[in-house]
Amino acid sequence: MGKDAEKRLALVLSTALAAFAATKVAGTLLDEPEERGVGDDVKEALVQGAFSVAATIVSSLIIRNVLSKRWGT
Numbered sequence: 001m002g003k004d005a006e007k008r009l010a011l012v013l014s015t016a017l018a019a020f021a022a023t024k025v026a027g028t029l030l031d032e033p034e035e036r037g038v039g040d041d042v043k044e045a046l047v048q049g050a051f052s053v054a055a056t057i058v059s060s061l062i063i064r065n066v067l068s069k070r071w072g073t
Contacts, residue, residue: 010059017055022048 025047
């Protein structure tokens with residue numbers, strides 16, 4: 001697998017993982033108040049950012065360790 005294909009796959013996989021995980025966890029960890037304030041937006045942004053970083057690392061590990069070995073690159 002070429003380096004460009006690996007980058008594209010990592011981007012797609014990390015975006016999907018982050019979106020799914022952040023939505024599920026943010027919904028369970030953060031209480032939805034009647035009126036959202038700046039603090040609620042900050043908490044949600046921090047959760048989404050943390051999951052984005054984690055998903056990027058996980059997808060990179062998957063691609064580099066699992067898929068690359070399969071295609072022998």
